[in-house]
Amino acid sequence: MIRATALVLGLLLASPAVPAVAEDVAGLTAPAGQPLAGYVVVVDAGHQLGNHRYPRRIGRLVPAGGFRKPCNTVGARTRSGTWEATVVWRVSQVLARRLEAQGARVVLTRDSNRRDRWGPCVDARGRRGNRSAPT
Numbered sequence: 001m002i003r004a005t006a007l008v009l010g011l012l013l014a015s016p017a018v019p020a021v022a023e024d025v026a027g028l029t030a031p032a033g034q035p036l037a038g039y040v041v042v043v044d045a046g047h048q049l050g051n052h053r054y055p056r057r058i059g060r061l062v063p064a065g066g067f068r069k070p071c072n073t074v075g076a077r078t079r080s081g082t083w084e085a086t087v088v089w090r091v092s093q094v095l096a097r098r099l100e101a102q103g104a105r106v107v108l109t110r111d112s113n114r115r116d117r118w119g120p121c122v123d124a125r126g127r128r129g130n131r132s133a134p135t
Contacts, residue, residue: 034103042129045092047075054118071121089113
């Protein structure tokens with residue numbers, strides 16, 4: 001769900017309709033040129049690049065909204081060897097910059113794309129997003 005929301009927001013940022021959508025929400029008026037001011041957007045970049053090196057860690061079961069599922073996966077890989085984690089990481093960085101330019105506060109669910117790291121687990125990514133919600 002977070003990825004779909006981020007994708008939709010990314011598409012919206014290219015649309016002239018964004019100012020109309022973000023003009024006034026619950027009394028919050030966005031400054032000119034900052035139609036997403038006051039919004040918090042969580043961008044889930046998903047798999048960490050090093051997940052394939054930590055099968056026991058990413059394979060453990062974690063809570064996932066009423067059921068349990070593996071913490072994470074290794075993700076896909078292109079024929080030329082590019083990992084899904086790298087593609088999604090790059091897209092998340094571009095999306096974050098564009099959202100911030102529109103005034104949003106962006107929270108990423110991971111802060112690196114490294115071969116020597118794994119995770120975070122899907123439940124941890126969800127909690128990070130939930131903690132980021134404005135009160």
